[in-house]
Structures are given as structure tokens and as C-alpha cells.
Amino acid sequence: MPKVKVPRKSTAIDMTAMCDVAFLLLTFFILTTKFRPQEAVQIDIPPSTSQIPIPDKDIMMFQIAPDGRLFFGLDDQNTRLALLDALSTNYQLALSEKQKQAFKLLEIWGMDIRELPAFLDKEPNERAAIQQPGLKIDTTGGETQVEDLILFSRRANNNLRIAIKGDKTTEYKSFDKLIQALQNRKVNKFNIITSARSKQE
């Protein structure tokens, strides 16, 4: 009886298929990734059972920090530019091209509109280090900065939806001020951003 010879197999494996899979997944993740935008303040959003997903575009975002400071942001860069144009004519801001570009890339900000040019002059990493004072809000009349932001942004893009991102511990007082400003501009409908939670909790 002939001896059965067990052939010696190489331990090397064909990696081609594995490589294909790896890069397929990589492509998927690259395309779906949306990086977390830089934030002016850390905000911990309250949970709710609401299941409506936040729309992908046309968002006007207000953020309220735990201490009541108010921040503003638009998602679209062209709308931001249109807003800046309107602001510079109404608040007599003389803006250079560099400042405009800086505003175009500004995700979220909160300060007196008149202080914007000085803020935009700074380098991006310098800006991140600054504690922003929050939008100037005054609902009793006099200054209407927040109202103007709403008005000019809506002029730039009429489909804007208003989203309010507030911290869990934000006092209703500061939330109410913002709502007053919105209602002064006849906005009675808006969205509060919340995180998902199950009904049982």
C-alpha cells in the first residue's frame, strides 16, 4: 500500500478578497462620516421620546449654554455669506474679504454683532480659546439683534427651520427670552433638539 503523502501547504493566505472587503467598508465609512462640528460650548441635550429626525439642511440653529449664553449658527455657507452682507449694511460693519471668508467657515458664534469684525480677525485656534459672551438679547425693545438675525437669515433662505439646542440644565428664563425674540418675528413653530430615549424610562 502506497503511503499517502500529505502535501505541505503554505501558511500564506490569499489576501486579495480581504483587502477588497476592507476597502469597501472603508469607502462606506468615509462617505457616511459627518464630523462633529466644532462647538462653542459643551451642550448636553435633554432626552425625549420624540422620534422626528433632525432635517439635513436648511437649519438655523440656536444654542443655549447652561449659563444662559445664546449662540447662533447656520448650516449653509452661502446663507452665512448672505446673512453677513445684510448684517454689514445694517450694522455698518466694514468687512474685508478675509473676514468674510472667516465668517463663512464659522459654525457657531455668539456675541454682539458689532464685535464680530474683531473676532473674525483672529486666527481660528485663537478664536477657539476665547470665551464668547453670547448673543445680545433684549426683548423689551431697544436692541433687536436676535430678531435681525432671524429676519436676515430667513431673507437669505426662506426654507430655514429653526432648531433650538439647549442644555438640560438651562433655565427656562433664558429659553423664554429666545422664544420671545422668535415670536417677535412671528415664528411660533420651532424644534427643540433632543436625544432619543425609550418610552419606558
Added chain:
Amino acid sequence: MAEMNVPESGAKKGHKKARSKKMSTRVDLTAMVDLGFLLITFFMLATTFNKPKTMEVNKPAKEEDEKKEEEPPIKMSKTLTIMLGSNDKAYWYVSPDEIDANTQLTLDSVDYGSTGIRKVIKQRQDEVQAQWGNREDLFVMIKPLPKSKLKNTVDILDEMTINNVKRYAILEPNDPIDSLVAIKINQSRK
């Protein structure tokens, strides 16, 4: 198989004719796979998958903007007023249809959650059903005080959805009773 092409040496040294060697086209892909998975890991961790949700809020329009339509005022016995106070406490009362000097108002403080405010809403729904025949007639007035947290407002709006309350509104604590309540619980109303 994926092996490195190690040039053979020695065996064919003596040959005069330099034959072009047939090279294998196989390349070792291990390093490439490693790199691929490394990047996958990075992007997986950087991705935010669960998008935040939104909760739609409708505020009643300001009265001076619109011509006030003469609607019959809502029967107070169909209502429930919830005031949101500080320290995660909610206060609720039902104001009577007619207020006179002898009116006694019971005010109760509860917390947010299934044993607190949810119980109150359910109980009120039952009462409204017993009195008016339809539990959806209940009108909940939500009056957050300045010191309450945003989380409280969201929680209450959530309870409205959970308990299927169709009619509710966020109002300012303007009622005279609200002032009394605010004084009683020692919080400013404005």
C-alpha cells in the same frame, strides 16, 4: 499565494544566456489590509450614527398680532395647570369654573416621571371623561417658571405625547392664581 518574490540565487549562475526571469504578479497584501482596517476603525469611531431627534413646539401666537376671535373661554373644569418649578418639581392645580372668596385651591407638588406627573395627568383624564364623556377634552396648561430647567419643559411635553393629550399649550404664568402659587412656593414668576 501571497508571498514575497525572493530572487532565486545560485542555481542558474553558470548559464551564459541571461534569460529574463518570469516574475510572479502576486504581491503581499497583508500590510494593505492592515492599513484598510486601521482606517475603518478610525472612521467608525469618528462617525456619529445616532442623529439627535427633534421635538416640535408650537407656541400660541401673540395676541396683539391677530384679531382676537371671540371664542368661548374654555371651561376651567376641563383643564389642568402644571407649573414647572425649580429643583425638578412640578406643581399642579385645577382651577374651578367660578372663583369667589370661598374657593379653596389644592396645590400639589410632584416630580417628573411615571409615578409623579404621569399619574396626575392620567387621573385628570379620567375625571374629565367622567364629567364630559371624552378624555381628549382635557386641556393642559403648561406654565414654566423662570427657574425651571429646559429638561423639565421637554419632559412635560414628552408626557403629553405619552399620555396622548391632544390639547396643551405652553403659557406664561399670568393668571392671578399663578402669582399666588409662585409666592407660596417661594419663586419669582418673572
